[in-house]
Amino acid sequence: MSVASQHQQGMTLAELLVAMTVGLGVLLTAGSLFIWATRAFAAQADTAAMDDAGRYALEAMARAVRQSTFVDWERDMGGPAADAPARLSGLDARRVAQTGFAIDHPIASAVHGSDVLAVRYPGSGAPPAGDGSTLDCAGFSVHRDREGWSVFYVARNAQGQAELRCKYRGASNWSAHAVVGAVDSFQVLYGLDLDADGAPERYVNASTLAGLDAALLLAGASAAERAADLRRRTHWKKLASVRVALLLHGAPSRLASTAGLRYDLFGPEYGDMAGLADPGVRLLETTLAGRHAARQRKVFATTIALPARTE
Structure with a gap:
């Protein structure tokens, strides 16, 4: 019985090199796809985080502005006194110190x-804890014998990053905490309602309201009487709505077109009209980025309606 001899042959060197080249190409393609997917996921996560931060900041400010209309009917049956200070106030192109009363010494x-x-808003419930229905921006309850404050402004932290902060009055001193970070600009406009019909005739900034108040001819023989007349007639009590806008930034952008973008926080029409007179309402990417790479940025804005006043 004879057995035929069998000869086995392996891959030639050329075949091995071809196989290695194909395998390396597949690995490089898979690696590139993995890196692209990772970057896309990171960009999506960064965008989602920016969206969450913007919505949260707008909600926090809207809640505070609406709280300014609160009336403790158990204490003030007829509503706030006519010469009580305005519940809303503001400053243009300014920031405030973390300590110190309200917005004094900007x-x-x-x-x-x-x-x-x-x-500013009245508290509710008996001291010292109140009833929990009136909260400052730090989440602390404000009782009826104490006036609550929520002051929103932008400042830089210890790392030099700008953040939106909210200043509040604690039990013994003033303090502030960050609401959101990565803030490029925070802008506010006020809907002025001169005829008390509940709709604003125009939107103006804080400097314009201060100028209108300065032009009032105040009645009173003493400084205290004139100050009381100003509190009664101030244009800060003639607001129908408040518009707030934030410009937030995210990760560096890889799109070449980003470098030429312009951001109008209240729209291009207001930017054309007041872009020079109202700093911060129109910003250019070249100014914001400086010598660094352009970033992803997004404008978040909302209009907060106030109850119609009675005169």
């Missing part, structure tokens, strides 16, 4: 012309 070095929005 600081001119604002981040990209960012504004200040100050909201």
Whole structure:
């Protein structure tokens, strides 16, 4: 019985090189796809985080502004006194110190012309804890014998990053905490309602309201009487709505077109009209980025309606 001999042959060197080249190409393609997918996921996550931060900041400010209309009917049956201070006030292109009363002694070095929005409101419930229905921006309850404050402004943290902060009055002193970070600009406009019909005739900034108040001819023989007349007639009590806008930034952008973008926080029409007179409402990517790479940025804005007043 004879057995035929069998000869086995392996891959030639040329075949091995071809196989290795094909395999390396597949690995490089898979690696590129993995890197692209990772970057896309990171960009999506960064965009989602920016969206969440913007929505949260707008909601926090809207809640504070609406709270300014609160009336403790158990204490003030007829509503606030006519000569009580206005519940809303603000500053243009300013920031405030973390300590110190409310918006006294503002600081001119604002981040990209960012504004200040100050909201004051009465507390509710018996001291010292109140009933929990009136909260400041830190989440602390304000009782009826104490006036609550929520002051929104932009400042830089210890790392030099700009953040939207909310200043509040604690039990013994003033403090502030960050609401959201990565803020490029914070702007506020006020809907002025002169005829008390519940609709604003125009939107103006805080400087315009201050100028209108300065032009009032106040009645009173003493400074205290004139101050009381100003509190009664101030244009800050003639607001029908408040418009707030934030410009937030995310990760560096890989799109070449990003470098030429322009951001109008209240739309191009207002930017054309007041872009020079109202700092921060129109910003250019070249200005914001400086010598660094362009970034992803997004404008978040909302209009907060106030109850119609009675005269």
